[in-house]
Amino acid sequence: MQIPPIAENESQLQYIERLTNHYAKEKSRKQKKDVGQFFTPSPIANFMASLADSKKEHIKILEPGSGIGILSIALIEKLRKTNTNLTSIELALYENDASLLPYLSKVMEMTKDRLRKDNVELNYDIKNEDFISSNLKYITPHLMPFFEGNPLAHYDIIISNPPYYKLNKKDIERYKSGEIIPGQPNIYSLFMAVSAGMLNENGQMVFITPRSFCSGLYYSTFRTWLSRRIHFSRIHVFESRNNIFSEDGILQENIIAHYTKKKPSGICISTSEGKELTNITKIHVNENDVIYRSNGHIFFRLPANKTELEIIRELDKLPKNFYKLGYKISTGKVVAFRNKKYLKKDISNKNVPFIWMHNIKNMKVNWPVEKKQKAKAIERNNETERFLIKSGNYVILKRFTTKEQKKRFDMGIVFDSDFSEYHYFALDNMLNYIYDPGNRMTKEQTFGIAQYLNLPIVDKYFRILNGHTQVNANEVYALPFPDSKKLGEMGALLKDKAELTSNEQKGLMQLIGITQSRVEAFK
Ligand SMILES: C[S@@+](CC[C@H](N)C(=O)[O-])C[C@H]1O[C@@H](n2cnc3c(N)ncnc32)[C@H](O)[C@@H]1O
The missing domain is CATH 3.90.220 (Adenine-n6-DNA-methyltransferase TaqI; Chain A, domain 2)
Incomplete structure (x- = not known):
């Protein structure tokens, strides 16, 4: 396959976006939707990358469901600008669609060459595998203690725009997802769960996902599972009906969240309108403003401004909840x-x-x-x-x-x-x-x-x-x-x-x- 070269004056992210369009022309909207392929626009990729940070010399990065690697490249660019200690990056990319791999390899080779000139070594490993099947051990409870202690398998930063579609019966059996999410979950939640299990003790992950896991009985066990392993440190909520993936005909409420393995001192919640991420407003909240425990369930609340924060704090003082009233x-x-x-x-x-x-x-x-x-x-x-x-x-x-x-x-x-x-x-x-x-x-x-x-x-x-x-x-x-x-x-x-x-x-x-x-x- 002939892959167009990078143009003069074209940034790496612009180039990846061009390759994405090139790839998209070969596939129908339905083909992409069936395997959960909604590619991240560069402003969102840059924003997600800006949330992660590390001053380590050697950094281990993972991008599950990597597509053409836009998130990894945005993250590497960000780290090069902010981390003067950086000498090497180990990057694992999981992508199960073989037709994307020529593009991904091209982008990674190019990045490796660029980094070499700056004396930063990039070792990348493209795994043409199913991310969930290959890493099921990280969500299998009885194996968990062993893997918690395995430093080799654990990442400093995981960045992902995971696929989005409902699992079919065969996948549910194969992934044994029932242990974390009963019923017919959406695959994005399993990407989050497995990733949360693959972080090292100072690890962090940045995910863009629908916000549907934050409430509803359906994801209740998942929320409990997740909140035992990672903490929110930043949540970005797109106000109004967002249009991030509108070109792919998908409209849903998305959030971008930065999660850390260590408990942060507080959580920053930001909001913006549309996909350009302009006019960002921020509030700083406590963990229990977001993590709300009631009647044995955990909910993730997302107050978007000061008034909303005050409303939840004020009503939380009430003596009962509906369940406790006995109704x-x-x-x-x-x-x-x-x-x-x-x-x-x-x-x-x-x-x-x-x-x-x-x-x-x-x-x-x-x-x-x-x-x-x-x-x-x-x-x-x-x-x-x-x-x-x-x-x-x-x-x-x-x-x-x-x-x-x-x-x-x-x-x-x-x-x-x-x-x-x-x-x-x-x-x-x-x-x-x-x-x-x-x-x-x-x-x-x-x-x-x-x-x-x-x-x-x-x-x-x-x-x-x-x-x-x-x-x-x-x-x-x-x-x-x-x-x-x-x-x-x-x-x-x-x-x-x-x-x-x-x-x-x-x-x-x-x-x-x-x-x-x-x-x-x-x-
Ligand atoms: C939402 S797209 C995001 C692509 C890219 N990371 C980006 O941000 O533009 C998700 C990607 O995950 C891939 N994918 C879907 N299911 C997967 C699986 N089980 N294991 C690995 N990759 C998968 C899809 O082919 C697709 O490229």
Whole structure:
């Protein structure tokens, strides 16, 4: 294959970007997507490299999923500028797509020559292997103690933009990923896990990944696993819908994080808009602002500015969380398209009310509502009995919200009296419902839960805790809450009023003990 040479006045990174385009022309978007090939633009590569640092004479670097090596080259350039002690670099590059190797070898040979002129020796090793299979021992718990003590296998710096796709069944078995991440994880998380196991005791790693591992029950074991091995020292969050990999047709929320093996004194969180990384703002936070432990789970919270930081610190002072209040949140049990034959338009006496998303509006459950093609009731019989919810006091929440939506908690309230004549009702599985299994939740407390969730600061807290738009039980259980007496007082005050005035919001915040100065800042 003919690989174009570097042009005069072209930087190494510009050259790699040109090679990437050359390579990309040979492959379809789908081919690249299937193997998780989204190449890093040079501003991002430089930014990632700027986060790592070492003053060592001999540095061992690893780039898993190296593509054409843009991250390694950016890192080497950075180290050459900042580390005058540097005499040699040992670089391991894992890339399992053989069609990229001619480009990668070309770039590495060129870099080796350049470094030699500066009396820096580069020994690189391109491994045309599957990074996970080749290094499974680093995440196999019973082998871990042995490898923890093996200095030869451990790296000073690992830098990666790992592949991104869901593992299939065969990979899950091959990688034994179930030990760290149950279910069908995304491969990027395994790249992180294996890499975390390959760092030496002063090691550091820089990864660009989706932020999906920071919350959600799914990645809970992984977060625990990771936080036992490495620490965040810097996190960069891309504000708004970022467009880093937009040319490859992939839009997702990404973070760049610098992790260290040794615990840092604090964490710096920065934010910027778009992929050029201009207008970066920074805040400095403590580890427990980010690492949030609740009900036996760990969440990675990413407050993006001072106000967000103050909100989490203030609400963390509340005496309870949802789980500790003894309430429960469950998901509606009726998958409508699978149970079409039981869904009815009429409310005869053998049917009970059926609630969909469209019945929920402004803190109310409007039922019945005439809507074309939509059933109002569900037949009560032996098959549907398991779907039914006993009439009582409930807050009903939409599970899915859009990114643009003003409020993450879009909810309505039902009381025992609303459906008592039917004794039961049923919910579409796009809805969650909050209830007291002991049936002691008063009307005021029911209003109070809804009013608490309706507060803008609680909405903000939830968004920081929960990176995605879905409202899942795991994050609701972890949400700090006032005690049930305070909830009752909040409910008595404002009932189901959906749009609160600024004074009403202030009143509620004061009621739950938020200090006057903070109330002014948060309103
Ligand atoms: C997101 S791309 C990043 C490429 C390059 N590091 C960059 O930043 O532009 C991930 C790379 O990992 C490679 N890859 C995917 N699965 C891999 C595996 N199991 N082992 C090694 N490399 C893999 C892909 O071929 C792709 O080149």
